[in-house]
Amino acid sequence: MSKSFVPPMLALASVLTLVSCSSKPAALGSPGKPIIVAFEPAGTSQQITASGQSLLDLLTKETGLTFKGVVPTSYAALTEAMGSGNAQIGWMATFNYILAHQKGYADVALISQRFGTENYGAEFLANVKSGFKPAPHIPATDDDLKYLDQFRGKRACFADEQSTSGHVIPLIFLKRAGLTDADVANAVYTGGHTQVVEALYDGGICDYGTVFVDARSNIAAEHPDVDNKVVVVFETRAIIPNDNMSYAPDLPQALRDTITAAMLRIAATEAGRKALGELYQIGGLVKANDTVYDEFRSYLQASGVDLSKYVK
DSSP states (O other): OOOOOOOHHHHHHHHHHHHHHHTSOOOTTBTTBOEEEEEOOSSOHHHHHHHHHHHHHHHHHHHOOOEEEEOOSSHHHHHHHHHHTSOSEEEEOHHHHHHHHHTTOOEEEEEEEBTTBSEEOEEEEEEGGGOOOOOSSSSOOGGGGGGGGGGTTOOEEESOTTOIIIIIHHHHHHHHTTOOGGGGTTOEEOSSHHHHHHHHHHOSSOSEEEEETTGGGGGTTTOTTHHHHEEEEEEOOSOEEOOEEEEOTTSOHHHHHHHHHHHHHHHTSHHHHHHHHHHHOOOEEEEOOGGGGHHHHHHHHHHTOOGGGTOO
């Protein structure tokens, strides 16, 4: 029985073709190379992972692209993920974004809306048993700064070193009230706003804590009495731009345009509003560019906050 003869050069060409096909790199956004979305650690990792996946499922359905969500262990880790190529999209808090943009790691595309506005404030919370006297105005006025003197020498729970409402803005207000670095030297960094509220609810860890307005809602489902046990002592004006969705510098413009348009469509649907609400209590999304942060940068500069301390 005769055997088929394959010329050696033809056989070699076939092998090279197979090698060439198999070694072709996967396209970004394909199942073999998903677009990595890093979510800011504003709550527990489990909460953010679950709600973030719901949003990414909608985004995949809308674009046909494949996404993978991750929750960095800190805001600093989120910044570095954007700069190292380990994330192409980041949901970022204001100060976190400013640091990342200054390093060339992030460009804002969308900014969050809550209650019809793109700005928010910071809160100083305490367990009701602490006995701290609340400032009479919400939000507080300059005349209310004296109520922050109650925290002199007390132990703080901050969300994260790079958290805008959970650390940076509260430090500015404490400084304006006359407190010093020594007054917060023994602070606890909990890793997120939800954890701050939980620490105050349970008691015994810190005397007061700082979060966004109103982070208590993060644990209201499991602790319906949280507003009675954890009270607002001081609340700033809505001087902070809301958190945003930003792109890393290596994400191609065509993909940026596709994803931005898809996110705006998703935000206009019932399923999208539900997913965004569960993720970060987001009520809507609007397109934005970096000039949105100019006023806030001026505020930081006037306050004396040294950004170089955080840019490493």
